[in-house]
Amino acid sequence: MLExxxxxxTGANGGIGNEIARLLxxxxxxVILCYHKNRENIDSLVKExxxxxENIQIQKLDLLKEKNxxxxxxxxxxKSSIDxxxxxxxxxxxxKDIMKTDWGDFQKNIDLQAKSLFNISKHIVPEMKxxxxxxxxxxxxxxxxxxxxxxxxxYITGKYTLLGIMKCMAVELGKFGINVNSVSPSIVETAFxxxxxxxxxxxxxxxIPFENRLATPIDIANVILFLCKKDSDYINxxxxxxxxxxxxx
Amino acid sequence: xxxxxxxxxxxxxxxxxxxxxxxxxxxxIENWDSYNGLxxxxxxxxxxxxxxxxxxxxxxxxxxxxxxxxxxxxxxxDD
Numbered sequence: 001m002l003e004x005x006x007x008x009x010t011g012a013n014g015g016i017g018n019e020i021a022r023l024l025x026x027x028x029x030x031v032i033l034c035y036h037k038n039r040e041n042i043d044s045l046v047k048e049x050x051x052x053x054e055n056i057q058i059q060k061l062d063l064l065k066e067k068n069x070x071x072x073x074x075x076x077x078x079k080s081s082i083d084x085x086x087x088x089x090x091x092x093x094x095x096k097d098i099m100k101t102d103w104g105d106f107q108k109n110i111d112l113q114a115k116s117l118f119n120i121s122k123h124i125v126p127e128m129k130x131x132x133x134x135x136x137x138x139x140x141x142x143x144x145x146x147x148x149x150x151x152x153x154x155y156i157t158g159k160y161t162l163l164g165i166m167k168c169m170a171v172e173l174g175k176f177g178i179n180v181n182s183v184s185p186s187i188v189e190t191a192f193x194x195x196x197x198x199x200x201x202x203x204x205x206x207x208i209p210f211e212n213r214l215a216t217p218i219d220i221a222n223v224i225l226f227l228c229k230k231d232s233d234y235i236n237x238x239x240x241x242x243x244x245x246x247x248x249x
Numbered sequence: 250x251x252x253x254x255x256x257x258x259x260x261x262x263x264x265x266x267x268x269x270x271x272x273x274x275x276x277x278i279e280n281w282d283s284y285n286g287l288x289x290x291x292x293x294x295x296x297x298x299x300x301x302x303x304x305x306x307x308x309x310x311x312x313x314x315x316x317x318x319x320x321x322x323x324x325x326x327d328d
Contacts, residue, residue, distance in 0.1 A: 095284050095285075097279075097280075097282070149283070149284070150282050150283060150284060151282060151284045197284070197287035197288045197290070197291045198291050199287040199290040199291050199294075199301075199306060200284070200287045202303070203287070203303050203306065206303055
């Protein structure tokens with residue numbers, strides 16, 4: 001269980017983020033659920049968790065604006081330190097040929113994925129160092145292992161940057177009792193992937209060894225929950241693939 | 250029916266219908282990459298009420314191949 005733990009979740013309105021939030025609340029954690037534009041799934045979760053709604057704080061946060069991150073984190077930290085930080089923001093899917101992609105598209109993805117994780121970590125890590133414990137978990141993608149698909153170069157580049165910063169933080173923060181890890185799912189059945197061609201999903205399923213099915217948000221949330229707990233203390237700098245065997249190291 | 254097929258391909262791949270011919274391939278049409286190819290399969294299945302197997306999808310290397318597989322599924326093209 002996660003009593004007395006305060007967990008910050010970015011991208012909490014998304015399919016995976018919302019499932020994680022639900023699991024965390026069910027495990028008695030206090031959660032700060034960050035969203036940018038849409039919050040309907042977070043509101044539904046609050047309605048669903050009436051008895052524990054005092055454990056849920058909702059926070060609007062624009063991860064592309066450094067000042068907004070600074071102001072928001074200062075406000076949050078006045079009330080409580082953060083024990084676990086889970087980072088899973090993403091832009092809507094947009095297929096684009098690499099040569100038609102502007103550098104600005106790459107930069108926005110790098111900023112959203114990696115820079116915002118770094119900026120938030122700068123606020124929360126000092127207290128984690130004092131407590132000699134803390135966990136930082138990000139959601140990457142199984143496409144950072146092996147050959148990436150075409151048409152999503154900006155997304156892949158953002159995720160590779162996140163993978164790099166995750167590993168560097170794991171190396172430098174491990175001595176303070178802070179774990180930094182990531183999980184990398186293959187295609188997950190969420191609103192984010194709903195627009196993908198159904199034939200792509202059908203063909204992917206046929207190649208997934210485990211039950212010939214796509215991942216569901218709970219498949220990912222369960223692994224993240226494990227990474228939130230003390231049971232996973234010796235896992236550090238790891239990028240855990242959650243792909244039913246579709247991708248292997 | 251061939252006209253209908255070419256109109257559909259033109260729309261999905263965002264290419265002028267006049268540029269399309271039976272011999273057109275992913276190499277000759279810039280937007281025909283693997284992702285758009287699968288979007289095309291979705292549209293073909295929906296428009297012609299057919300269901301292609303994974304093997305058939307992998308076997309498509311030109312518009313002529315699409316026509317061949319549509320014919321296998323009983324779609325009558327007018328040429």
